[in-house]
Amino acid sequence: MSKILQQDYQEYSKLIEEGHSQRSACLILGLNRSTIQRYIKSVLEDEVSEGGEKYLELPSTEHVENKPKLLFYDIETSLAKSYHFQQWKVNLSQKQKIQESHLLSHAWAWGEGEVTGSVLTREEMLAHDPERLVLECWSLLDNCDVLVAHNGKRFDVKKVNSYFLQYGMPPPSPYRVIDTLLIAKQKFALPFNSLAYLAEFLDVEQKVDTGGVDLWIQCDQGSQEALDKMNEYCMGDIVTLRGVYNRLIGWSNDGVNLALYSDHGASCPHCSSDDVSVIQGKYSYTVARKYQAYRCNGCGAVLRSNRKEGNSNSLVKVV
Numbered sequence: 287m288s289k290i291l292q293q294d295y296q297e298y299s300k301l302i303e304e305g306h307s308q309r310s311a312c313l314i315l316g317l318n319r320s321t322i323q324r325y326i327k328s329v330l331e332d333e334v335s336e337g338g339e340k341y342l343e344l345p346s347t348e349h350v351e352n353k354p355k356l357l358f359y360d361i362e363t364s365l366a367k368s369y370h371f372q373q374w375k376v377n378l379s380q381k382q383k384i385q386e387s388h389l390l391s392h393a394w395a396w397g398e399g400e401v402t403g404s405v406l407t408r409e410e411m412l413a414h415d416p417e418r419l420v421l422e423c424w425s426l427l428d429n430c431d432v433l434v435a436h437n438g439k440r441f442d443v444k445k446v447n448s449y450f451l452q453y454g455m456p457p458p459s460p461y462r463v464i465d466t467l468l469i470a471k472q473k474f475a476l477p478f479n480s481l482a483y484l485a486e487f488l489d490v491e492q493k494v495d496t497g498g499v500d501l502w503i504q505c506d507q508g509s510q511e512a513l514d515k516m517n518e519y520c521m522g523d524i525v526t527l528r529g530v531y532n533r534l535i536g537w538s539n540d541g542v543n544l545a546l547y548s549d550h551g552a553s554c555p556h557c558s559s560d561d562v563s564v565i566q567g568k569y570s571y572t573v574a575r576k577y578q579a580y581r582c583n584g585c586g587a588v589l590r591s592n593r594k595e596g597n598s599n600s601l602v603k604v605v
Protein backbone atom coordinates (compact mmCIF):
# COMPACT_ATOMS: atom_id res chain seq x y z
CA MET A 287 0.00 0.00 0.00
CA SER A 288 1.50 3.35 -1.06
CA LYS A 289 -0.95 5.71 0.66
CA ILE A 290 -2.22 5.80 4.25
CA LEU A 291 -5.81 6.89 4.76
CA GLN A 292 -7.14 8.42 7.97
CA GLN A 293 -9.12 5.22 8.62
CA ASP A 294 -5.93 3.14 8.22
CA TYR A 295 -4.18 5.28 10.78
CA GLN A 296 -7.12 5.08 13.21
CA GLU A 297 -7.10 1.26 12.97
CA TYR A 298 -3.33 1.25 13.36
CA SER A 299 -3.53 3.48 16.47
CA LYS A 300 -6.23 1.23 17.98
CA LEU A 301 -4.01 -1.85 17.60
CA ILE A 302 -1.14 0.02 19.27
CA GLU A 303 -3.41 0.96 22.19
CA GLU A 304 -4.41 -2.70 22.50
CA GLY A 305 -0.77 -3.64 23.04
CA HIS A 306 0.40 -4.61 19.57
CA SER A 307 3.88 -3.54 18.50
CA GLN A 308 4.18 -1.22 15.52
CA ARG A 309 5.61 -4.05 13.47
CA SER A 310 2.72 -6.36 14.41
CA ALA A 311 0.08 -3.69 13.68
CA CYS A 312 1.52 -3.13 10.20
CA LEU A 313 1.44 -6.86 9.47
CA ILE A 314 -2.19 -7.20 10.62
CA LEU A 315 -3.38 -4.27 8.50
CA GLY A 316 -1.12 -4.97 5.53
CA LEU A 317 0.56 -1.59 5.82
CA ASN A 318 4.09 -0.81 4.70
CA ARG A 319 6.18 0.27 7.71
CA SER A 320 8.09 2.95 5.80
CA THR A 321 4.80 4.41 4.53
CA ILE A 322 3.29 4.55 8.01
CA GLN A 323 6.55 6.16 9.21
CA ARG A 324 6.19 8.96 6.68
CA TYR A 325 2.53 9.42 7.59
CA ILE A 326 3.27 9.62 11.33
CA LYS A 327 6.03 12.15 10.74
CA SER A 328 3.64 14.31 8.73
CA VAL A 329 1.06 14.46 11.54
CA LEU A 330 3.37 14.17 14.55
CA GLU A 331 3.09 17.79 15.62
CA ASP A 332 -0.71 17.64 15.75
CA GLU A 333 -1.15 14.11 17.11
CA VAL A 334 -3.00 14.01 20.43
CA SER A 335 -2.58 11.25 22.98
CA GLU A 336 -5.41 9.48 24.81
CA GLY A 337 -5.05 11.83 27.79
CA GLY A 338 -5.58 14.92 25.65
CA GLU A 339 -1.99 16.18 25.86
CA LYS A 340 0.38 16.83 22.98
CA TYR A 341 1.93 13.60 21.69
CA LEU A 342 5.10 15.53 20.94
CA GLU A 343 5.71 19.13 21.96
CA LEU A 344 7.57 21.05 19.26
CA PRO A 345 8.55 24.72 19.28
CA SER A 346 6.17 27.27 17.87
CA THR A 347 6.63 28.12 14.20
CA GLU A 348 5.96 31.78 15.05
CA HIS A 349 9.03 33.99 15.01
CA VAL A 350 10.47 34.69 18.47
CA GLU A 351 12.81 37.67 18.58
CA ASN A 352 16.39 37.00 19.66
CA LYS A 353 15.74 33.36 20.57
CA PRO A 354 17.28 30.37 18.75
CA LYS A 355 15.37 27.10 19.07
CA LEU A 356 17.55 25.58 21.77
CA LEU A 357 16.84 21.90 22.56
CA PHE A 358 18.14 20.28 25.74
CA TYR A 359 18.16 16.56 25.01
CA ASP A 360 19.11 13.21 26.56
CA ILE A 361 18.58 9.55 25.68
CA GLU A 362 18.73 6.25 27.52
CA THR A 363 19.30 2.97 25.70
CA SER A 364 18.35 -0.59 26.61
CA LEU A 365 20.75 -3.35 27.58
CA ALA A 366 22.36 -5.46 24.87
CA LYS A 367 22.33 -9.25 25.21
CA SER A 368 24.96 -11.73 24.06
CA TYR A 369 26.39 -15.21 24.44
CA HIS A 370 29.78 -15.10 26.16
CA PHE A 371 32.14 -17.26 28.21
CA GLN A 372 33.84 -14.66 30.39
CA GLN A 373 32.90 -11.46 32.19
CA TRP A 374 36.14 -9.50 31.84
CA LYS A 375 37.69 -7.93 28.71
CA VAL A 376 35.38 -9.86 26.39
CA ASN A 377 35.46 -9.19 22.63
CA LEU A 378 32.20 -10.36 21.12
CA SER A 379 31.64 -11.44 17.54
CA GLN A 380 28.45 -10.77 15.60
CA LYS A 381 27.47 -14.44 15.98
CA GLN A 382 27.33 -14.00 19.77
CA LYS A 383 24.71 -11.24 19.53
CA ILE A 384 21.26 -12.01 21.01
CA GLN A 385 19.65 -8.57 21.22
CA GLU A 386 21.13 -5.23 20.25
CA SER A 387 20.72 -2.17 22.42
CA HIS A 388 17.99 0.22 21.27
CA LEU A 389 16.36 3.48 22.30
CA LEU A 390 14.59 3.05 25.65
CA SER A 391 13.60 6.58 26.66
CA HIS A 392 14.39 10.19 25.87
CA ALA A 393 13.67 13.56 27.42
CA TRP A 394 13.87 17.16 26.25
CA ALA A 395 13.11 20.80 26.95
CA TRP A 396 12.88 23.77 24.60
CA GLY A 397 15.01 26.51 26.16
CA GLU A 398 13.69 27.31 29.62
CA GLY A 399 10.39 25.57 28.87
CA GLU A 400 8.78 22.51 30.45
CA VAL A 401 10.71 19.24 30.60
CA THR A 402 9.05 16.40 28.68
CA GLY A 403 9.88 12.70 28.61
CA SER A 404 8.85 9.66 26.61
CA VAL A 405 9.57 5.98 27.33
CA LEU A 406 8.69 2.70 25.65
CA THR A 407 5.44 1.08 26.69
CA ARG A 408 5.60 -2.35 28.30
CA GLU A 409 4.48 -3.94 25.02
CA GLU A 410 7.05 -2.01 22.98
CA MET A 411 9.79 -2.99 25.43
CA LEU A 412 8.96 -6.70 25.30
CA ALA A 413 8.79 -6.53 21.50
CA HIS A 414 12.00 -4.46 21.37
CA ASP A 415 10.21 -1.98 19.15
CA PRO A 416 11.56 1.59 19.65
CA GLU A 417 10.18 2.96 16.38
CA ARG A 418 7.79 5.42 18.05
CA LEU A 419 10.63 7.01 20.05
CA VAL A 420 12.88 7.13 17.00
CA LEU A 421 10.21 9.07 15.08
CA GLU A 422 9.80 11.45 18.02
CA CYS A 423 13.55 11.96 18.20
CA TRP A 424 13.81 12.72 14.49
CA SER A 425 11.07 15.35 14.72
CA LEU A 426 12.73 17.04 17.69
CA LEU A 427 16.14 17.28 16.04
CA ASP A 428 14.59 18.34 12.73
CA ASN A 429 12.94 21.29 14.49
CA CYS A 430 15.84 22.55 16.62
CA ASP A 431 18.55 25.11 15.77
CA VAL A 432 20.94 24.02 18.50
CA LEU A 433 21.05 20.75 20.45
CA VAL A 434 22.51 20.82 23.97
CA ALA A 435 23.66 17.49 25.40
CA HIS A 436 26.30 16.08 27.73
CA ASN A 437 28.64 13.85 25.70
CA GLY A 438 26.23 14.56 22.87
CA LYS A 439 28.74 14.66 20.02
CA ARG A 440 30.32 11.34 20.87
CA PHE A 441 27.25 9.42 22.08
CA ASP A 442 23.71 10.83 21.74
CA VAL A 443 23.97 12.25 18.22
CA LYS A 444 25.78 9.23 16.77
CA LYS A 445 23.35 6.84 18.46
CA VAL A 446 20.22 8.51 17.16
CA ASN A 447 21.78 8.83 13.70
CA SER A 448 22.23 5.05 13.76
CA TYR A 449 18.55 4.60 14.59
CA PHE A 450 17.52 6.97 11.78
CA LEU A 451 19.63 4.93 9.36
CA GLN A 452 18.12 1.67 10.65
CA TYR A 453 14.55 2.87 10.12
CA GLY A 454 15.20 4.34 6.69
CA MET A 455 14.86 7.96 7.73
CA PRO A 456 16.76 10.85 6.12
CA PRO A 457 19.11 13.10 8.10
CA PRO A 458 17.29 15.82 10.09
CA SER A 459 17.56 19.39 8.83
CA PRO A 460 20.75 21.24 9.92
CA TYR A 461 21.38 21.90 13.59
CA ARG A 462 24.47 22.61 15.71
CA VAL A 463 25.53 20.81 18.90
CA ILE A 464 26.78 22.32 22.17
CA ASP A 465 28.40 19.58 24.27
CA THR A 466 28.74 20.46 27.96
CA LEU A 467 31.21 17.60 28.45
CA LEU A 468 33.61 19.12 25.91
CA ILE A 469 33.29 22.57 27.50
CA ALA A 470 34.17 21.09 30.90
CA LYS A 471 37.19 19.25 29.48
CA GLN A 472 38.46 22.18 27.42
CA LYS A 473 38.09 24.96 29.97
CA PHE A 474 38.71 23.43 33.39
CA ALA A 475 40.90 20.94 35.27
CA LEU A 476 38.21 19.13 37.24
CA PRO A 477 38.75 15.70 38.81
CA PHE A 478 35.63 14.39 37.03
CA ASN A 479 33.64 15.64 34.07
CA SER A 480 30.46 13.60 34.45
CA LEU A 481 27.13 15.40 34.53
CA ALA A 482 26.57 14.14 38.09
CA TYR A 483 29.87 15.59 39.30
CA LEU A 484 29.36 18.91 37.51
CA ALA A 485 25.92 19.20 39.14
CA GLU A 486 27.48 18.60 42.56
CA PHE A 487 30.43 20.94 41.90
CA LEU A 488 28.20 23.74 40.61
CA ASP A 489 25.47 23.17 43.20
CA VAL A 490 22.67 22.71 40.67
CA GLU A 491 19.79 20.23 40.91
CA GLN A 492 21.14 16.68 41.09
CA LYS A 493 20.48 13.79 38.74
CA VAL A 494 17.88 11.22 39.85
CA ASP A 495 19.47 8.06 41.30
CA THR A 496 18.70 5.00 39.17
CA GLY A 497 19.85 2.40 41.68
CA GLY A 498 22.19 0.88 39.09
CA VAL A 499 21.85 -1.72 36.36
CA ASP A 500 18.89 -3.41 38.10
CA LEU A 501 16.64 -0.68 36.70
CA TRP A 502 17.68 -1.52 33.12
CA ILE A 503 17.15 -5.23 33.77
CA GLN A 504 13.66 -4.61 35.15
CA CYS A 505 12.85 -2.42 32.14
CA ASP A 506 13.97 -5.21 29.83
CA GLN A 507 11.58 -7.54 31.65
CA GLY A 508 8.69 -5.15 31.03
CA SER A 509 8.20 -3.79 34.53
CA GLN A 510 5.91 -0.75 34.28
CA GLU A 511 7.26 0.64 37.54
CA ALA A 512 10.81 0.43 36.19
CA LEU A 513 9.83 2.07 32.89
CA ASP A 514 8.15 4.92 34.76
CA LYS A 515 11.26 5.39 36.89
CA MET A 516 13.46 5.37 33.77
CA ASN A 517 11.33 8.15 32.33
CA GLU A 518 11.67 10.12 35.57
CA TYR A 519 15.44 9.57 35.54
CA CYS A 520 15.79 10.75 31.94
CA MET A 521 13.69 13.86 32.61
CA GLY A 522 15.79 14.58 35.70
CA ASP A 523 18.89 14.60 33.52
CA ILE A 524 17.40 17.45 31.47
CA VAL A 525 16.89 19.57 34.59
CA THR A 526 20.49 18.92 35.62
CA LEU A 527 21.84 19.44 32.08
CA ARG A 528 20.12 22.80 31.77
CA GLY A 529 21.44 23.96 35.13
CA VAL A 530 25.00 22.93 34.22
CA TYR A 531 24.73 24.51 30.76
CA ASN A 532 23.61 27.84 32.23
CA ARG A 533 26.73 27.87 34.43
CA LEU A 534 29.17 26.84 31.68
CA ILE A 535 27.95 28.78 28.66
CA GLY A 536 29.61 32.03 29.75
CA TRP A 537 32.98 30.27 29.50
CA SER A 538 32.55 28.65 26.09
CA ASN A 539 29.90 28.23 23.41
CA ASP A 540 31.62 25.09 22.04
CA GLY A 541 32.05 26.76 18.66
CA VAL A 542 28.35 27.60 18.19
CA ASN A 543 27.71 31.30 17.59
CA LEU A 544 24.22 31.89 18.97
CA ALA A 545 24.38 35.55 17.93
CA LEU A 546 23.75 34.37 14.36
CA TYR A 547 20.21 33.43 15.42
CA SER A 548 19.57 36.90 16.88
CA ASP A 549 17.86 39.88 15.28
CA HIS A 550 20.30 42.27 16.95
CA GLY A 551 23.72 42.97 15.48
CA ALA A 552 25.65 43.26 18.73
CA SER A 553 24.52 40.10 20.55
CA CYS A 554 26.41 37.65 22.70
CA PRO A 555 27.72 34.70 20.63
CA HIS A 556 27.52 32.52 23.75
CA CYS A 557 23.84 33.00 24.67
CA SER A 558 22.38 35.40 22.01
CA SER A 559 21.48 38.06 24.60
CA ASP A 560 21.72 41.70 23.47
CA ASP A 561 22.25 42.86 27.07
CA VAL A 562 25.97 43.63 26.80
CA SER A 563 28.09 46.36 28.39
CA VAL A 564 31.46 47.91 27.65
CA ILE A 565 34.19 46.95 30.13
CA GLN A 566 35.65 50.38 30.72
CA GLY A 567 39.40 50.60 30.28
CA LYS A 568 39.74 46.99 29.12
CA TYR A 569 40.71 45.74 25.69
CA SER A 570 41.25 42.44 23.96
CA TYR A 571 44.56 42.20 22.13
CA THR A 572 45.47 40.18 19.06
CA VAL A 573 48.93 40.03 17.50
CA ALA A 574 48.29 43.16 15.43
CA ARG A 575 45.37 45.02 16.99
CA LYS A 576 43.43 45.86 20.12
CA TYR A 577 39.65 45.81 20.45
CA GLN A 578 37.20 47.16 23.02
CA ALA A 579 36.17 44.49 25.57
CA TYR A 580 32.53 43.81 26.47
CA ARG A 581 30.70 41.77 29.10
CA CYS A 582 27.45 39.88 28.46
CA ASN A 583 25.10 40.62 31.35
CA GLY A 584 23.14 37.47 30.56
CA CYS A 585 25.73 34.68 30.76
CA GLY A 586 28.79 36.67 31.89
CA ALA A 587 30.91 35.92 28.80
CA VAL A 588 33.79 38.26 27.95
CA LEU A 589 33.56 39.50 24.36
CA ARG A 590 35.32 41.93 22.07
CA SER A 591 34.33 44.31 19.31
CA ASN A 592 34.79 43.31 15.69
CA ARG A 593 35.98 46.82 14.86
CA LYS A 594 39.15 48.57 15.89
CA GLU A 595 37.30 51.89 16.23
CA GLY A 596 33.70 53.08 16.38
CA ASN A 597 30.54 51.21 17.31
CA SER A 598 30.63 47.46 16.84
CA ASN A 599 27.92 45.83 14.73
CA SER A 600 28.74 42.38 16.11
CA LEU A 601 30.67 40.87 18.99
CA VAL A 602 33.31 38.16 18.93
CA LYS A 603 34.07 35.63 21.66
CA VAL A 604 37.37 36.01 23.47
CA VAL A 605 39.14 32.64 23.39
